[in-house]
Amino acid sequence: MFVHSSRRASPYVVWVLAAVLIVMVAACGGGTSGPVVIPTQTPAAPGSSSMLINGAGATFPYPLYSRWFYEYASINPSVKFNYQSIGSGGGIQQIKAKTVDFAGSDAILSDADYQAVAPARLQMFPSVAGAVVPTYNVKELQGKDALILDGQTLANIFLGKITKWNDPALTALNPNLTLPAKDIIVVHRSDGSGTTFIFTDFLATVSNEWKDKVGKNTSVNWPVGLGGKGNEGVAGTVSQNDGSIGYVELAYAKQNKLPYAKMRNTAGAVVAATAQTIQNAMTDFAGKMPDTLALSIVNAPGESSWPIAGYTYIILYMDQQDCARGKAIINFMKWALSDAGARFAAELDYVPLPAAVRTSVLAKLDQVTCQGKPLM
Structure with missing residues (x-):
């Protein structure tokens, strides 16, 4: 709300x-x-x-x-x-x-x-x-600690290379969670979206395979997944499908009471999306704002920075x-x-x-x- x-x-x-x-x-x-x-x-x-x-x-x-x-x-x-x-x-x-x-x-x-x-x-x-966050709906994880992801694992999920919730890459990142042998349902935007631009900009920064095969844009050819219109459409589709994962703006995840993952950032630290970690991402790029006033701030280098942030x-x-x-x-x-x-x-x-x-x-x-x- x-x-x-x-x-x-x-x-x-x-x-x-x-x-x-x-x-x-x-x-x-x-x-x-x-x-x-x-x-x-x-x-x-x-x-x-x-x-x-x-x-x-x-x-x-x-x-x-x-x-x-x-x-x-x-x-x-x-x-x-x-x-x-x-x-x-x-x-x-x-x-x-x-x-x-x-x-x-x-x-x-x-x-x-x-x-x-x-x-x-x-x-x-x-x-x-603001922040773009991976949001998920896995029945077995309800009420548990937040899922932890990193850029490469997230890219591989959206590439369709990781298809089960108990994949070794996910279990290694989440030793304190019991992940089910359940299919992963990928959810993405179906419309031209700046949220998609920020998300794919991040994936293209951390994964060469994503950069070469999919790239970054407001609309891309998604390798796998279901489409939802708007942040609200993605949030709705995730909430209706057990085993799903998507990406939305932080406020939408909170408004829909959806759990959202923490990320292991480029400095190797596990961080949550908060006002402070978003602020840190902006600070990491301080002094680099061009005359166009348009600047990507994904994958910020700071230890306390949220990696999927954007203006x-x-x-x-x-x-x-x-x-x-x-x-x-x-x-x-x-x-x-x-x-x-x-x-x-x-x-x-x-x-x-x-x-x-x-x-x-x-x-x-x-x-x-x-x-x-x-x-x-």
Whole structure:
């Protein structure tokens, strides 16, 4: 469930229950349901005008963005947000087609994406960081210590090379667990997904076979497994299939009360996905943020770093065509990056940007123009 602030508990609980019911319906639909639309905020007073900002993309930040939109309505009720949680790939396509005002993506734009809209210029703005976690459903492990995995073993499971839960590679990593002689059911995303991009980026970093045979992208040709639409679809499929393993954003695993594995990272330490281990991954790459503001932070070298971490991004055109809408988006983003926005992010298991990264993002936001002239 979404975490909410006590000062507005009752209306937020009602709002959140509605949002969660939408997510649950989408997950149970086996990938056939339409986009998940975030409920709009409290309507403006009769007679007042309001502006609707449309976005689409990543499911990874869906719980946070919905919370941000709800909270921001109390600050500026004249601006409403409609965000379709359709996956990073879909969001990138829509922002390129200029059918939305902004896109959400966990995947880094390719050179081809930038070239497709030239001479217009797309820009990625990190909003927060989060973790992708291997989530599993094994009846015999319920109530037991968390499963431990490493990168190579995880890659071999998703390559279809490890097919039983009591495979020697798994038992060696988990001497304190009694693993059953049960088939492993692999679950992956069926849609274009930034969560998949982060996950496959990690697998390609730790496994040469994965890099050569599958690679990293928002969509890949999966060697094995069942597909689920969105983080919610994967979480739903895992929860319904004993013996399954998938990957989701940390918040989704927590909201669905799914167990998620610990990882043996590149330094050889066993770590859990927490705000601190995600923060450590960002710190490991401190000073390496390029001007594009897009950076992979998987397989961080630190002993206390979660290895499957990533930034999630809001994508905008650097030259806006509607000045009022452009200002509304920039003002919202600056609020989201403030201490108030960071507090809501932390409540929902996302990690706010380090100070140096936030400074870079705010500076880049100040460079956004409208029809060639300064916007702010």
